[in-house]
Amino acid sequence: MSVRRIGKAEKWSGRVILTGLVAFTLLPFAGMLSAALQEPGSAPTGMSFSFPLHLENFVTAFQVARLPELMWSSVLLVVMVVPASLVLSLLAAYGLEVLRVPGRAIALGVLLLGLTIPFEGLIWPLYYMMRNWGLHNTQIAIALPLIALYLPFGVLWMRAHFQGVPKELDEAAALDGAGSWRALRLIHAPLAKPALSTLTVLFSLWTWNQFIIALVMMDDPLKRTVAGALGAFQGEHGTDIVLLSAGALLIMAPTIVVFLLFQKQFVAALLQGSVKG
Known part of the structure; x- marks a missing residue:
């Protein structure tokens, strides 16, 4: 050809x-x-x-918006949400695609349904759930919903990665006596680094910029995410375009830096499996 x-x-x-x-x-x-x-x-x-x-x-703008406290709160949320979301997405996708556990078709249907539901449509059920559990006004009340809401995308993303892994690797691992956990740890997890790196960037940016869930679950403005600073800052200094622009740039700066640092991994994961030699 x-x-x-x-x-x-x-x-x-x-x-x-x-x-x-x-x-x-x-x-x-x-x-x-x-x-x-x-x-x-x-x-x-x-x-x-x-x-x-x-x-x-x-x-x-940095002092007026009290960005240090809000940045620390966002960093804490990222540390709580991202590792848990990555581990659960990896394990769930591995079970669905590689181990092909019973009921996988139903699970995939539920995950696809989860992608169609916007965050805003789940705010009030999540609020009452966290309040009934006594977690309202805590960082956990923000972290748990975010982990659950990220899972559909994360599992389907990792499942797409596992679909591109040759089945011969699992057969060779089985012949060598490697069980499912050992195969995941020694074969699949290292191969999944580009996909996991991309998820790390996406989950980190989504958590850093999360506003609505943090606003509903946390009454203390300084314990929300850094994106909430812009809303509070705009309400107090909405007519000061100079300070508002400076504050918006400061809030966006960390997300831009993270993307620039991990852009190679992001592109590698997007192109993974598109070209086969």
């Missing part, structure tokens, strides 16, 4: 389209950065950078 070569015109048109998309994506961030560097108390109009640049706006 002949392979069609991509011409120069197609390459350049693709580059132009991608460049345009990148510029379109970065334009709002550039506008926020421009507003955040304006004189405190001013009303920025349009995108312009005037000197001197008022970097002290970021310090003011």
Whole structure:
């Protein structure tokens, strides 16, 4: 079968389209950065950078929004939610796809149904459940619903990974006397590192940016997620566009850094199994 070569015109048109998309994506961030560097108390109009640049706006926004306390609360939630979600997703997908446990069809149907239900539709049942269990106003009341809500996506994601693993590996492990747990620990878990890395990034970003569940389950604003800082900050300083822009950039900065650090693993997991030699 002949392979069609991509011409120069197609390459350049693709580059132009991608460049345009990148510029379109970065334009709002550039506008926020421009507003955040304006004189405190001013009303920025349009995108312009005037000197001197008022970097002290970021310090003011950092202190006013009390970001250190909120960042610590978000970090604690990430530590509670992400490892548990990864382990449960890995074990459930391994049982469904590799071990092919009884009732897997029903379980897969329930997981697919879970993907169709939005978080907002489960807020009030979760609230009453956590309150009846005596967990309201605790970090656990935020962590448990998040773990449960992440599981459908996590299990189906890991199941897709296991579908691309050759069955001969399990047969060879069985011939060597390796049981299910040993095969998972020595064969499947190492092969699943790209998929698990992507889930780690996604679960971390989703937990860091979670707002609604944290707002309902926690009365103390300083024990919610860092995304809640923007809502409280907007309510108090909604007319101060300069401080609001600086605070929004500070809140988004950790998620951008995490994605930049793990972008290779993210792309590797997306491309895993798409090309087979």
